[in-house]
Amino acid sequence: xxxxxxxxxxxxxxxxRISILNCDYTNSMFDYFLWYKKYPAEGPTFLISISSIKxxxxxxxxxxxLNKSAKHLSLHIVPSQPGDSAVYFCAAKRTxxxxxQLTFGKGxxxxxxx
Amino acid sequence: EAQVTQNPRYLITVTxxxxxxxCSQNMNHEYMSWYRQDPGLGLRQIYYSMNVEVTDKGxxxxxxxxxRKEKRNFPLILESPSPNQTSLYFxxxxxxxxxxxxxxxGELFFGEGSRLTVL
Numbered sequence: 547x548x549x550x551x552x553x554x555x556x557x558x559x560x561x562x563r564i565s566i567l568n569c570d571y572t573n574s575m576f577d578y579f580l581w582y583k584k585y586p587a588e589g590p591t592f593l594i595s596i597s598s599i600k601x602x603x604x605x606x607x608x609x610x611x612l613n614k615s616a617k618h619l620s621l622h623i624v625p626s627q628p629g630d631s632a633v634y635f636c637a638a639k640r641t642x643x644x645x646x647q648l649t650f651g652k653g654x655x656x657x658x659x660x
Numbered sequence: 661e662a663q664v665t666q667n668p669r670y671l672i673t674v675t676x677x678x679x680x681x682x683c684s685q686n687m688n689h690e691y692m693s694w695y696r697q698d699p700g701l702g703l704r705q706i707y708y709s710m711n712v713e714v715t716d717k718g719x720x721x722x723x724x725x726x727x728r729k730e731k732r733n734f735p736l737i738l739e740s741p742s743p744n745q746t747s748l749y750f751x752x753x754x755x756x757x758x759x760x761x762x763x764x765x766g767e768l769f770f771g772e773g774s775r776l777t778v779l
Contacts, residue, residue, distance in 0.1 A: 555700070580767070589664070589750050589770030590703070635703060648768060650695075652702030 549573045550638050552651035560659050565623040567654050569636030572617065576638040580648070581610060581621050584633045593634070594621070626658045662687045666751050666771035673741055674779050681736045681774050683751030691754040692734040693718070693768070694726065696747040703750070709734055741778040749774045 551570045559565045569579075577598040582590040596603040596610045596619065603610050609622045623630055636651040664685045673679055685692065693708035695718075705718030709728040723745055725737040734753075738745060751771040 589772050592767040650703040652700065
């Protein structure tokens with residue numbers, strides 16, 4: 547049973563416009579969420595995270611929104627740039643003593659068209 | 661430079677021929693893990709290690725072995741590789757289990773990947 551779902555395998559956006567990548571989760575015990583970005587032939591790299599006590603976290607052009615009641619988070623990229631073209635993985639975990647495991651979604655491939 | 665190093669980066673082998681993919685990190689991280697990435701399936705965890713001599717199965721451990729004799733190294737062993745183990749493998753490390761005392765974002769550092777083909 548997939549606990550972290552990214553239902554859009556791919557997304558195409560014009561340069562300069564907003565990219566919105568969505569992620570849903572089913573496990574209510576998750577309390578920390580992360581986004582990773584992956585370019586071809588490279589390992590994933592950490593992008594941004596959010597704790598469940600917040601509903602928004604912003605870092606430059608990247609903003610993550612969390613809707614706990616809907617078990618939904620989204621990553622907004624504004625404005626989108628061609629260098630943002632990559633696969634984006636949503637991940638979730640439970641914090642707390644004795645627990646450190648990340649559960650990943652299947653990823654969404656973002657293509658930013660110049 | 662902080663990094664996770666995997667070797668080999670590319671390997672073509674045949675069914676049944678034992679192989680080891682090495683992973684080393686220079687950040688003194690407690691936690692290390694192996695993932696495989698397959699089309700349409702995303703990143704799936706194979707094995708993980710909370711610390712030296714402590715390892716545990718992830719979601720897809722069948723056909724793999726690991727060991728953690730030293731903090732910095734976490735090799736992935738395929739005793740008898742099969743074609744369904746053809747995949748892109750990533751090693752990752754992290755500071756460790758969540759602690760309230762410091763801000764641990766849970767950030768995982770990934771290696772560059774090892775593309776394995778089993779014929």
